[in-house]
Amino acid sequence: MGSEQRENPIIIDLSFNDSDEDRSKTAEGADPMNPDFYSNHGYIYNYERFPKFPEHLQEYFSIPIVKKFLSQMKRGPHLFKRLTAGRFGNPELSEHELKKKVLDLGSGIGAESDALRTALPDNQIISLDISDTGTRHGKDVFDLNQVQADINAPPFPNNTFTGIHCKDVFVHVSDKEKFFANVARMLTMGGSFLLVSADEAYEEIDQFEWQLKETIEIAAKYGLKLVKKDKRIFKIDDWYESGQTRMYLLFKKVK
Numbered sequence: 465m466g467s468e469q470r471e472n473p474i475i476i477d478l479s480f481n482d483s484d485e486d487r488s489k490t491a492e493g494a495d496p497m498n499p500d501f502y503s504n505h506g507y508i509y510n511y512e513r514f515p516k517f518p519e520h521l522q523e524y525f526s527i528p529i530v531k532k533f534l535s536q537m538k539r540g541p542h543l544f545k546r547l548t549a550g551r552f553g554n555p556e557l558s559e560h561e562l563k564k565k566v567l568d569l570g571s572g573i574g575a576e577s578d579a580l581r582t583a584l585p586d587n588q589i590i591s592l593d594i595s596d597t598g599t600r601h602g603k604d605v606f607d608l609n610q611v612q613a614d615i616n617a618p619p620f621p622n623n624t625f626t627g628i629h630c631k632d633v634f635v636h637v638s639d640k641e642k643f644f645a646n647v648a649r650m651l652t653m654g655g656s657f658l659l660v661s662a663d664e665a666y667e668e669i670d671q672f673e674w675q676l677k678e679t680i681e682i683a684a685k686y687g688l689k690l691v692k693k694d695k696r697i698f699k700i701d702d703w704y705e706s707g708q709t710r711m712y713l714l715f716k717k718v719k
Contacts, residue, residue, distance in 0.1 A: 527696070655717045
């Protein structure tokens with residue numbers, strides 16, 4: 465009596481094929497500004513050096529702003545329209561909204577996509593990454609609906625997704641305007657966009673700096689309103705050796 469009911473942690477099996485020859489490729493002499501660099505040289509993701517441990521995913525999906533995004537995805541946008549589907553409104557719109565598709569944009573090997581699928585069993589999770597190594601891991605290990613494509617040219621129609629999740633990708637984006645234009649285009653009205661990114665870029669691998677105020681302003685130009693933000697360091701980091709600070713920005717498409 466009186467004890468709080470705890471949510472079940474998300475436990476993910478993250479074993480994958482260590483013999484994947486692409487993981488031993490070297491990118492010496494390659495041009496990081498060429499998209500083929502990310503596609504053909506899996507080393508940039510450094511899966512051996514920075515594997516994604518279950519403990520990291522449990523910590524990540526316990527962060528309040530991430531949990532808020534998950535809650536919104538379970539609910540879906542336009543709740544009233546979904547509840548009244550078949551009685552009022554456009555049947556095509558109702559059917560589209562009931563599907564509640566979520567895009568993991570820049571999904572890497574698909575670990576977060578798999579965790580999203582576990583946390584959101586009623587949502588259809590689609591993963592997109594430019595890396596051949598990443599997409600093959602996503603398909604072979606996690607059996608994901610994985611698409612290999614450039615995040616600057618996502619092959620999805622307008623108003624496809626009720627939610628978009630994007631983690632540790634933004635520093636690789638040079639054209640922030642184009643990035644947010646595509647995100648807004650793909651989101652349904654009322655949809656949510658969770659952007660998680662290191663707040664500092666590493667120049668040696670041609671990452672691109674970004675500023676919080678400017679980013680919020682660009683997003684607003686495309687109808688994406690910031691509804692919540694957070695800043696923290698992972699106790700268990702899956703990517704940066706130093707435990708680099710990340711910004712968490714949750715947007716809602718309002719126009």
